[in-house]
Amino acid sequence: MPYIACHECDLVHRLDEIPPGGAARCARCGASLRRPKRDSINRTLALTMAGVILFLVANTNPFLGFRIGVQVRETILATGIYQLFQQDMKIIATLVLFTVVIVPAIHLLSMLYILVPLQLNLVPRHLARVFRLYMFLKPWGMMEVFMLGILVSIVKLVKMATIIPGVALYAFLALIFVLAAMAVTLDDHLIWEQIDYRR
Amino acid sequence: MTENTDGSPRIADAAVPVVKKRRSISIVWIVPLVALLIGAWLVYKAVTEKGPTINITFETAEGLEAGKTKVKYKDVEVGTVQTIMLDNELEHVKLTVAMEKGADVYLTENTRFWVVRARVAAGQVTGLGTLFSGAYIGIQPSREGKPSRHFKGLEKPPVVSGDVQGRRFNLVASKLGSLNPGSPIYFRQIEVGQVTDFKLDPNGQKVEVQIFVEAPYHRYVRQRTRFWVASGLDINLTANGLRVDTESVVSLLIGGLAFSTFPNEEPGPEAAEDTRFKLYDTYEAARDDRYTIKRDLIVEIQDSVRGLSIGAPVEFRGLQIGEVIDIDLDADFENLNFIVPVRIRLEPERLKVASPAGEDDQLERWQRLVDKGFRAQLETGNLLTGQLYVKLDIFEDAPPTKISFYKGLPVIPSVPSASQEIMQGVTRFVKKLDQLPLEQIGQDLQHTMAGMDRLVNGPDLRNAIQSLRQILSELETTTTSLNAETVPRINTALAEMETVLKDLDGWISADAPLQGDLRQTLEELAAAARAVSDLADLLERHPEALIRGKGGEGK
Numbered sequence: 139m140p141y142i143a144c145h146e147c148d149l150v151h152r153l154d155e156i157p158p159g160g161a162a163r164c165a166r167c168g169a170s171l172r173r174p175k176r177d178s179i180n181r182t183l184a185l186t187m188a189g190v191i192l193f194l195v196a197n198t199n200p201f202l203g204f205r206i207g208v209q210v211r212e213t214i215l216a217t218g219i220y221q222l223f224q225q226d227m228k229i230i231a232t233l234v235l236f237t238v239v240i241v242p243a244i245h246l247l248s249m250l251y252i253l254v255p256l257q258l259n260l261v262p263r264h265l266a267r268v269f270r271l272y273m274f275l276k277p278w279g280m281m282e283v284f285m286l287g288i289l290v291s292i293v294k295l296v297k298m299a300t301i302i303p304g305v306a307l308y309a310f311l312a313l314i315f316v317l318a319a320m321a322v323t324l325d326d327h328l329i330w331e332q333i334d335y336r337r
Numbered sequence: 338m339t340e341n342t343d344g345s346p347r348i349a350d351a352a353v354p355v356v357k358k359r360r361s362i363s364i365v366w367i368v369p370l371v372a373l374l375i376g377a378w379l380v381y382k383a384v385t386e387k388g389p390t391i392n393i394t395f396e397t398a399e400g401l402e403a404g405k406t407k408v409k410y411k412d413v414e415v416g417t418v419q420t421i422m423l424d425n426e427l428e429h430v431k432l433t434v435a436m437e438k439g440a441d442v443y444l445t446e447n448t449r450f451w452v453v454r455a456r457v458a459a460g461q462v463t464g465l466g467t468l469f470s471g472a473y474i475g476i477q478p479s480r481e482g483k484p485s486r487h488f489k490g491l492e493k494p495p496v497v498s499g500d501v502q503g504r505r506f507n508l509v510a511s512k513l514g515s516l517n518p519g520s521p522i523y524f525r526q527i528e529v530g531q532v533t534d535f536k537l538d539p540n541g542q543k544v545e546v547q548i549f550v551e552a553p554y555h556r557y558v559r560q561r562t563r564f565w566v567a568s569g570l571d572i573n574l575t576a577n578g579l580r581v582d583t584e585s586v587v588s589l590l591i592g593g594l595a596f597s598t599f600p601n602e603e604p605g606p607e608a609a610e611d612t613r614f615k616l617y618d619t620y621e622a623a624r625d626d627r628y629t630i631k632r633d634l635i636v637e638i639q640d641s642v643r644g645l646s647i648g649a650p651v652e653f654r655g656l657q658i659g660e661v662i663d664i665d666l667d668a669d670f671e672n673l674n675f676i677v678p679v680r681i682r683l684e685p686e687r688l689k690v691a692s693p694a695g696e697d698d699q700l701e702r703w704q705r706l707v708d709k710g711f712r713a714q715l716e717t718g719n720l721l722t723g724q725l726y727v728k729l730d731i732f733e734d735a736p737p738t739k740i741s742f743y744k745g746l747p748v749i750p751s752v753p754s755a756s757q758e759i760m761q762g763v764t765r766f767v768k769k770l771d772q773l774p775l776e777q778i779g780q781d782l783q784h785t786m787a788g789m790d791r792l793v794n795g796p797d798l799r800n801a802i803q804s805l806r807q808i809l810s811e812l813e814t815t816t817t818s819l820n821a822e823t824v825p826r827i828n829t830a831l832a833e834m835e836t837v838l839k840d841l842d843g844w845i846s847a848d849a850p851l852q853g854d855l856r857q858t859l860e861e862l863a864a865a866a867r868a869v870s871d872l873a874d875l876l877e878r879h880p881e882a883l884i885r886g887k888g889g890e891g892k
Binding site: 184185191192210211212312319 | 363365366368369370371372373375376379383404405407
């Protein structure tokens with residue numbers, strides 16, 4: 139029988155089975171203790187899979203094209219970062235690389251690492267460590283910020299050049315939503331519980 | 338287990354249902370499925386739309402940029418440069434170009450690539466647009482030939498793009514002159530094509546000029562067509578005045594070619610692609626080279642050949658029938674004899690020969706000519722420049738000689754040139770003049786003059802003149818008396834003579850009695866003669882009649 143402490147007021151509760159769709163609240167302060175998610179592992183895994191595909195698409199296809207006169211310039215995400223690096227904006231380039239490519243990649247990979255075994259009723263090794271890494275890096279995934287930046291620059295560049303949105307842009311957009319959906323469907327308590335149960 | 342956890346009553350022996358976990362696929366899996374489908378579609382598209390990747394080498398990558406420079410045909414993009422690298426020898430740049438899908442069909446060994454940059458050449462400005470857009474790679478697709486993926490880029494854009502109909506030809510020239518790719522080609526002063534390229538032949542002896550003649554004019558290039566350089570001005574000073582010819586002002590500036598098929602000649606069939614033609618330096622050279630039969634001869638010249646140049650005309654009675662092609666100097670140190678064998682090339686077709694001789698008859702024909710006095714002679718063609726030409730003619734008084742051979746070629750004997758002869762004559766004359774004892778003559782002459790002087794001014798002559806005068810005056814007196822006395826007598830004598838002549842006329846006129854008498858006398862004389870004849874006859878037959886008389890005959 140698991141016990142749970144309210145993370146607001148530290149009142150310890152005995153947590154019983156919560157019916158589907160229900161939510162457990164703190165008896166004292168009313169903070170949300172637990173809201174079990176339906177079919178969490180399965181759904182998150184599906185979204186992760188979609189995320190991986192979108193991530194690949196977003197990184198290999200043309201991201202944006204500019205046409206000035208007869209000159210056409212097409213970039214993929216990596217060349218954009220490379221260009222930034224070339225133009226001596228190394229910190230920004232590193233930051234973009236980290237927040238837009240590396241973190242989401244680790245995100246998706248760690249999810250796969252955790253969820254695929256769990257789906258098959260196995261517990262992966264170092265689950266706690268990987269999951270903690272995931273939780274640690276989660277705030278650093280800033281694809282939506284990058285997306286906003288892109289949108290702002292597009293609005294600014296529209297007057298100077300014709301913008302040709304590439305496939306990667308749409309994939310990127312979709313990836314943002316998929317990552318958000320993953321965050322929604324993932325039941326972290328459940329993951330931690332898995333460690334308990336299957337030890 | 339006696340009671341349930343919720344404490345509800347337990348029904349003994351109740352069957353425990355087999356709880357099967359629902360293994361249905363959650364609807365969420367549609368999301369990755371859609372993503373997968375999109376991804377797969379993208380991959381499929383990328384794979385199927387990917388055209389062939391080719392390599393092009395260039396001398397330089399000036400103006401080219403990886404990922405940016407396009408390959409364009411008729412201003413339509415058909416490829417993009419992917420990478421630019423130096424080759425291992427650091428001599429060329431290697432371009433990897435991703436071509437559009439479907440490019441395979443026209444990527445053959447005949448396909449050409451070149452870099453289009455702004456260029457000013459041969460009176461044309463091309464590629465100005467590239468000043469703003471950057472250079473791009475031009476392609477001249479070709480469906481013929483073996484498929485290829487490796488190309489050598491041209492440094493200069495081809496002058497004629499591949500979609501222009503026409504024909505290419507090669508011209509062989511001794512020098513390039515002012516020709517350049519893009520130099521125009523004229524046919525009857527219409528621009529019909531361009532020079533596309535030129536190169537030195539491997540031996541470095543000739544220049545090969547490649548030209549392109551556009552349709553439909555390429556049909557006028559026949560097998561006997563001749564090309565000549567039409568650059569520059571052709572100025573002719575003739576009896577009609579000054580005439581200036583040029584194909585066009587453009588060709589004046591940038592050079593050009595012209596071609597024509599000359600009249601009086603069988604033009605032959607249309608020339609095939611890549612036919613080789615000779616390129617003549619001038620229109621005249623092209624016009625005069627219609628003679629295909631050439632015959633080389635040697636003319637041995639004893640005089641100086643100063644002023645005789647290779648290419649000098651060989652004339653027969655004022656008509657050019659060939660040219661000098663070589664001048665040598667042959668030294669024979671044993672006899673200290675120097676001979677200049679001048680090699681001439683005759684074009685026998687220029688002579689309208691009634692019965693063309695075969696190869697074997699040639700020599701015999703030359704020998705006959707030489708026997709007749711056929712000789713070569715150097716003549717001054719131009720008094721100002723002293724240019725010489727070889728004159729062939731028949732000199733009736735030339736000493737007969739046999740045709741000899743020099744390096745296998747028949748040698749036409751020569752006679753000294755007319756000017757040479759005059760010079761020799763003058764020299765001889767001067768030499769003789771030199772030998773005259775002029776001083777002696779002068780002295781003698783002086784003597785004579787002195788004697789004459791003495792004679793003229795001496796008393797003898799004066800006396801002589803005086804006596805002459807005396808004689809003359811006496812003669813005058815005599816004449817006067819003669820006039821007074823003698824002349825009337827003579828007149829009388831003449832009148833008498835006239836009378837006598839008149840009488841004489843009367844005597845001898847046809848009806849004069851003298852005539853009748855004379856006739857009668859003659860008749861009688863004839864009768865007498867007949868009688869004598871009869872007598873002689875009788876005597877011949879009967880000589881005895883002389884003794885016995887005529888009567889004896891009757892017995």
